[in-house]
Amino acid sequence: MLRRTVIAGAAAGLAVAGLGRKALAQPRNPAWPRALNMGTAAPGGTYALYGPAWGQIAQEATGVQISYRATQGPNQNIILVQRREVELGMVTMGVALQAWNGDGQWTQGQQMRDIRALFPMYDTPFHGIALRRSNITKLADLNGKNIGLGPRGGTPGTYWPLILQRLNIRPANIRFGSGSDMAGQLQDGLLDAFLFASGVPVPAFSEIETQSDVNFLDFTAEEIATITRAFPEVAAGQLPASTYRKAGRPLNIVGMFNFAIGHRTLPEDLVYEIVKAVLTQNDRLKQAIAAGSETLAANANKNTFLPYHPGAARFMREAGQTIPDNLVMA
Template sequence: MRRRHILAAPAFGLTASWLASPALAQPRNASWPRALTMGTAAPGGTYALYGPAWGQMAQEATGVAISYRTTQGPNQNIILVNRREVELGMVTMGVALQAWNGQGDWTQGNRFRDIRALFPMYDTPFHGIALKRSGITGHAQLGGRSVGVGPRGGTPGTYYPQILNTLGVRPSAVRYGSASDLVGQIQDGLLDCFLFASGVPVPAFSEIEVQADVNYLDFTADEVRRLTTQFPELSPGTLPMGTYRKQEKPLNIVGMYNFAISHRSLSDDLAYEITKSVLGQNARFRQAIAAASETLAENWTKNTFLPFHPGAARYLREAGHAVPDSLVQG
């Protein structure tokens, strides 16, 4: 029987306080709401751990209780924030660009213009994993194979089918689901490969490599060139040795940056304090989750189109970064 591993909570001492009831909240400012809700993503991906980690820091700094809603990922987070069904969320910038312009089938032609950027999170590398016994070592070998690509509303679920199509690869089946479910299907022989995009190390990838010998799938130089030409929002990169325990070489990837977002109606001073609480405690944040090593104010430049919330822009400017007025909107 396959053993299941439960993903651990971030390491810096998440206690019951970050699940506190809104009724127990004591906001530092009487004009602030007692509670906010953050859209995260399905179990097995980085958002599920990263969100509560920064949520705790924001809650401690503001006294506003933050709860978490499991979602399908960036697409659904954008929809929920835009509707104010949740006030906070996390997105990849490619999906955010589709939302802003009303492009991509999932938008149904709607423009989601009530979302605002708070702070940069980390790069999302696209890469895959397969059992070593499958013999699969690259994307070109996935023709006629069954592949999983994460939740339908997530970044990999949106982009990976397009990536495979661009590379001329035709899988026999493309399946959607949570990262935890899809690695389970690999172990059960129901899937040949799991293709994903998330902060690294991907928790679900780390889970399966403990239990089985695996190959990590990256891209050839020609594949990287074709993908970055077709999708300008993607950029080339490398995952160094040591990203995963059983990694046998540096991995050539394409990536897309993530940002935390809020609804535009969030008060300026609350947005300021939330942004400050995260970007101002990077050493502590890194102890909680490795992906936080890229959560630095200087990476605000990874966003070139989505307006920053005025409160977030205020903090970034105080930290010495020249966010232009054209990229700030209330």
């Protein structure tokens, strides 16, 4: 529980620190909106902590008040930004690709093309956890088991069923819910394993390993080859053994990068200031949440298809990144 408390406390500290200033916040430019809303995610996932961390930095830099809406994750964030029910959100690039092309089942065939990339966030590795007493040590052991996958509308809820299908793994039952809920069900014996995808260390995984003996579930080389062939938006990687206290070894994973997004109608100079503030205060972001260590302009190349907002592209280019003209759209 300690690590989760420290991470959550740091992020909450940023948010709470801003509450006293919130009533006094005034946009630096009177042409900017007075307030923006950000779609985050359910408790137990990284977005719920990461969103307020970068939102507070953006609010202080611009004077624009930023509030937060708990969502199911990237899928719902995209839908809300597309509808302009929120102006800011966070997504994984695989889900964003489905939205842009309108080919994910959850899109119902709609191409969602009012979303724009703002800045790179961090990589989302797919991995899992099981209690040691379950004797589950690898993904193939999940045949006939009860598993949890996080929110149905999030990246794990979208991609894990597809991954398991490709690997010919057939659980007896799949449950969806927040990371915190899945962790509780695992510890109560209602689930045999919890598979997730989020910034690391996953807060819910860190909570579980402080309370129980666990096995971390990663991928074999053959499984990785199968997945990356089927889903080119996913890349192979490895988590250091130090990511979790009880992993005991590096974890072989697949992952996809996360990006902050905004609605295309946001003012260009406002987006420029938001992106500049977040990417030039990386030390502060890392203090709030470990995943912030990857929030660097140098990771702009992780996006190869989603158009950047012109304000974001302007800062990226000033920061020395090559953003092709065909990847910028008003």
